[in-house]
Amino acid sequence: MVVSYSNVLDVVNIKFNKMREQVNGLVSKKCNEQALLLARAYCRRNRKDYNGWLFYGGLLGRLEHYIQAGEAYRHAIKLQPEDPEGWFGVAKADLKLGRYALAIEGYSRVVELNPGDYEAWFDMGNARRILGDKSGAIKDLRQSIDIQPDYADAYFALSGLKKFATEDPEIKVMANLLKSQQMSDSDRIALCFTLAKAYDDIQDYAAAFTYLEAGNKLERSRYRYDIKNDVRLISAIKGLFNSAYLDRYRDIGSTDTTPVFIVGMPRSGTTLVEQIISSHPVVYGAGELRDLSEIILSVCANNSAMAFPESAIGLDASCFPEMADRYLTRIHDLSNGAQIVIDKNPANFLLIGFIYIMFPNAKVIHCRRNPMDTCLSIYQQYFSGPRAYAYNLEELGHYYRLYQGLMTHWHNLLPGFICDVDYEVLVSDQRAITQELLAFCGLGWDETCMAFFKSDRPVETSSVEQVRRPIYHTSVSKAQHYHNQLKPLIDILSVAHE
Numbered sequence: 001m002v003v004s005y006s007n008v009l010d011v012v013n014i015k016f017n018k019m020r021e022q023v024n025g026l027v028s029k030k031c032n033e034q035a036l037l038l039a040r041a042y043c044r045r046n047r048k049d050y051n052g053w054l055f056y057g058g059l060l061g062r063l064e065h066y067i068q069a070g071e072a073y074r075h076a077i078k079l080q081p082e083d084p085e086g087w088f089g090v091a092k093a094d095l096k097l098g099r100y101a102l103a104i105e106g107y108s109r110v111v112e113l114n115p116g117d118y119e120a121w122f123d124m125g126n127a128r129r130i131l132g133d134k135s136g137a138i139k140d141l142r143q144s145i146d147i148q149p150d151y152a153d154a155y156f157a158l159s160g161l162k163k164f165a166t167e168d169p170e171i172k173v174m175a176n177l178l179k180s181q182q183m184s185d186s187d188r189i190a191l192c193f194t195l196a197k198a199y200d201d202i203q204d205y206a207a208a209f210t211y212l213e214a215g216n217k218l219e220r221s222r223y224r225y226d227i228k229n230d231v232r233l234i235s236a237i238k239g240l241f242n243s244a245y246l247d248r249y250r251d252i253g254s255t256d257t258t259p260v261f262i263v264g265m266p267r268s269g270t271t272l273v274e275q276i277i278s279s280h281p282v283v284y285g286a287g288e289l290r291d292l293s294e295i296i297l298s299v300c301a302n303n304s305a306m307a308f309p310e311s312a313i314g315l316d317a318s319c320f321p322e323m324a325d326r327y328l329t330r331i332h333d334l335s336n337g338a339q340i341v342i343d344k345n346p347a348n349f350l351l352i353g354f355i356y357i358m359f360p361n362a363k364v365i366h367c368r369r370n371p372m373d374t375c376l377s378i379y380q381q382y383f384s385g386p387r388a389y390a391y392n393l394e395e396l397g398h399y400y401r402l403y404q405g406l407m408t409h410w411h412n413l414l415p416g417f418i419c420d421v422d423y424e425v426l427v428s429d430q431r432a433i434t435q436e437l438l439a440f441c442g443l444g445w446d447e448t449c450m451a452f453f454k455s456d457r458p459v460e461t462s463s464v465e466q467v468r469r470p471i472y473h474t475s476v477s478k479a480q481h482y483h484n485q486l487k488p489l490i491d492i493l494s495v496a497h498e
Helices: 014-028 032-045 050-062 066-079 084-094 100-112 118-131 134-147 152-159 169-178 185-201 203-221 227-240 244-249 271-278 291-303 319-335 344-358 372-379 391-414 423-428 430-440 447-454 478-482 488-491
Strands: 259-264 283-285 340-343 364-370 418-423
Touching: 014 032, 014 050, 014 066, 032 050, 032 319, 032 364, 050 066, 050 084, 050 134, 066 084, 084 100, 084 118, 084 134, 084 259, 100 118, 100 169, 100 291, 118 134, 118 152, 134 152, 152 169, 152 185, 185 203, 203 344, 227 344, 227 391, 244 344, 259 271, 259 319, 271 283, 271 291, 271 340, 271 364, 271 430, 271 447, 291 319, 291 344, 291 364, 319 344, 344 364, 364 430, 372 478, 391 488, 423 430, 430 447
Parallel strands: 259 340, 259 364, 283 340, 364 418
Antiparallel strands: none
């Protein structure tokens, strides 16, 4: 069925169940705009239909229109303020939008109305974790587990907030849960990574790696990935960005000095560096933004049907200031006029050439860490976003070498544009490195940067607990505990170790 503005009023008188069936059919055919049009028209015609507004809010959420989803759910709440489902929808929308305090308010109302909603307790615990309320987060996550004792995601989230002890009863509970034949692959993976962390905490590294390897193998079996595609991508980026390409687009970018980009491999100290600099009163830490890559890929796709980065060949010179303006609009909207805005997406190391043309006055900070420690830490993470190379030691090692090669290319092509920060040096002399970082960003000294762990800014990455603590050194040379198990990685990285 095709729905348009011309005929939508002919169908809004249908019953709710029929509307839902038609909308779901449209979504299954990827006719999302038509689905939204029909659901919106139904709700406007049936303004007192609580189920209609709930369904519309859920549809908007599925399609990642979170602001509108929240509005739809708020309309539903006005109709039935004592039904927890509408409040859950509002809270989930606020959570997705990064409105963590509002999300906590919404989830608090959900559990007030329905104390047995373990998902609401879980989401509320995660929101508190992001805001740095460790004790509140632990309490909420434990409440979630009390209600749903096999809730693997809650154990995984809790493990990032606590240090396991040798006789910790949760270790045995999780090991027993893992034996269940009814457990989904996702739950099994989460428990494997959690148990690996638990045994690492109690320094039983052999047991830790057994679970770690099992979790990684299971996750890796769930998708297709070929390292050759990344070889092609990074080789093509190196081939495209040379002196001739830069000369063609020289002096056309924005002179704005607002953006600071922190790049590198995951788990290399990027969150720590962002937390330190963003503690400065004129700096806003925006976290891991996707906007830069989305803008660049969109413009390049409109330029050419070729794959990226070949699609950037022959870009009209006007495209670069256009991309810069779009990106600046986004970060200025986020930051409420901050002098410096930090974009801490590690994968932007792939886009440094674009950054240089778009923002020749921008600052790029490259975080480095011992290759073995970096790769082990990646292998120990169950990432929420795509990291296809991360779940196999050989693929991880080869990707790390690709990353090293590209960073060497950028340094040779753009001398002085990138500031390298070594994690090991930072944790051994925080004050000196902080002074260098602030000077590189054109900022004066501010003592609050030394107490970065006191900042109340939201931190969404897996490093959230680490950056809520003062500088510590226990992550340095951690890979030595797994030396025998990491031989495939050692063999690959040995020729690339700096």
